[in-house]
Amino acid sequence: MAMTGVLRPGHAQVRVLDLEESVHFYRDVLGLVETGRDATGRVYFKCWDERDHSSYVIRQADSAGLDFFGWRVLDKATLDRLDADLQAYGIKTERIPAGEMLETGERVRFTLPSGHVMELYAEKTKVGNGIPLVNPAPWSKARDHGIAPIRLDHALLYGPNVAEVQKIFTEVLGFYLVERVLTPDGNGNAAIWLSCGQKVHDVAFAEYPEPGKLHHCSFLMESWDQVLRAGDIMSMNTVPVDIGPTRHGVTRGCTIYAWDPSGNRFETFFGGHLPYPDYETMTWTFDNFGQGLDYPQRKLHETFLTVVS
Amino acid sequence: MPHMVRIEEAGVSYACAPRESLLEGMHRLGLRGIPVGCRGGGCGVCKIEVLAGEFHTRAMSREHVSDDDVAHQRLLACRVYPSSDLSLKVIGKLQKKVCTPVSVR
Ligand code: FES
Numbered sequence: 001m002a003m004t005g006v007l008r009p010g011h012a013q014v015r016v017l018d019l020e021e022s023v024h025f026y027r028d029v030l031g032l033v034e035t036g037r038d039a040t041g042r043v044y045f046k047c048w049d050e051r052d053h054s055s056y057v058i059r060q061a062d063s064a065g066l067d068f069f070g071w072r073v074l075d076k077a078t079l080d081r082l083d084a085d086l087q088a089y090g091i092k093t094e095r096i097p098a099g100e101m102l103e104t105g106e107r108v109r110f111t112l113p114s115g116h117v118m119e120l121y122a123e124k125t126k127v128g129n130g131i132p133l134v135n136p137a138p139w140s141k142a143r144d145h146g147i148a149p150i151r152l153d154h155a156l157l158y159g160p161n162v163a164e165v166q167k168i169f170t171e172v173l174g175f176y177l178v179e180r181v182l183t184p185d186g187n188g189n190a191a192i193w194l195s196c197g198q199k200v201h202d203v204a205f206a207e208y209p210e211p212g213k214l215h216h217c218s219f220l221m222e223s224w225d226q227v228l229r230a231g232d233i234m235s236m237n238t239v240p241v242d243i244g245p246t247r248h249g250v251t252r253g254c255t256i257y258a259w260d261p262s263g264n265r266f267e268t269f270f271g272g273h274l275p276y277p278d279y280e281t282m283t284w285t286f287d288n289f290g291q292g293l294d295y296p297q298r299k300l301h302e303t304f305l306t307v308v309s
Numbered sequence: 310m311p312h313m314v315r316i317e318e319a320g321v322s323y324a325c326a327p328r329e330s331l332l333e334g335m336h337r338l339g340l341r342g343i344p345v346g347c348r349g350g351g352c353g354v355c356k357i358e359v360l361a362g363e364f365h366t367r368a369m370s371r372e373h374v375s376d377d378d379v380a381h382q383r384l385l386a387c388r389v390y391p392s393s394d395l396s397l398k399v400i401g402k403l404q405k406k407v408c409t410p411v412s413v414r
């Protein structure tokens with residue numbers, strides 16, 4: 001597949017209640033690599049195998065939740081084109097100057113009808129993954145520090161107007177709908193899974209009355225064994241676990257949901273099927289949402305529907 | 310030394326150590342349906358009102374706890390720790406669950 005346009009989830013900025021407690025959690029328990037701190041006090045992280053400067057940024061605040069989610073696009077021309085396309089579609093955009101985030105170029109920012117702030121950008125310094133580009137080893141010892149996911153994989157966001165959000169992603173940003181869960185009456189979508197490449201999803205949305213809510217940011221593991229190891233590390237560190245280890249019916253991904261020290265849910269995720277843009281969307285009826293969420297247990301865990309930050 | 314925490318409307322008490330949040334202690338009671346959410350003060354599902362007693366807190370989301378809430382000791386149970394015996398009232402999403410008699414839960 002020739003990938004153009006939006007390439008991948010680039011960064012998430014998340015609010016935490018106690019910065020140093022959270023730095024300890026993200027660096028030493030989740031096992032992200034701390035890559036910088038800026039003048040406003042934000043702390044920047046990346047997963048060990050990511051090459052760009054940062055993918056997960058935390059900021060101390062008096063509430064938890066997501067400030068914004070950023071998408072890496074192919075190049076500067078793509079950034080300008082998508083900005084124009086968004087405006088032509090009727091969405092107000094704003095330019096955030098290069099350098100406002102460490103090692104990151106100019107960003108185009110806009111707000112979805114679900115209340116979530118999205119960003120597009122074309123430039124972020126490539127700091128590498130610590131492995132040489134010539135004759136690279138398959139991993140470095142950073143892989144063994146904490147849970148150590150390999151990349152920021154996707155996010156699930158809760159808010160209103162999911163049908164309009166779907167149109168923006170599919171008609172303007174070049175995503176396609178991989179899976180969906182119908183509303184109880186079968187006339188709309190309660191939740192949607194969208195991809196911009198061949199990953200099973202790059203972002204998902206679920207209909208929810210309050211705008212701008214974070215359900216989880218998800219981190220990719222290399223194997224089911226690594227998901228189980230993540231569960232061991234969560235227990236060793238008394239991390240509050242929500243669901244799993246189990247397998248989702250939706251996406252077929254293996255998962256654990258758990259919470260960071262401020263109540264922001266995160267996921268350690270592995271697998272999933274590999275869709276192409278011409279594949280038909282797969283549909284789950286609401287009465288089978290339990291299987292969609294937790295395939296072996298067939299359980300629509302209440303926290304999945306009600307606990308967000 | 311654990312302190313005794315009394316849930317007024319439910320008429321039950323539980324022991325809760327000073328290093329244990331009121332929510333952890335309540336959860337151990339095993340009342341079915343207590344909404345144990347994020348346990349980090351971020352999601353707001355575990356709201357209570359402290360009616361009497363001493364306690365200490367850790368940071369909790371002000372999205373779910375207003376100044377007025379703080380003044381009336383309406384706080385998130387996962388971030389409140391007892392310093393003496395306490396009595397509390399469950400409010401918000403917790404209330405329906407805790408105050409429903411066990412027989413109909
Ligand atoms: S359980 Fe989330 S705020 Fe207490």
Ligand SMILES: [Fe+2]
Nearest residue numbers: 156218267269
């Ligand atoms: Fe996920």
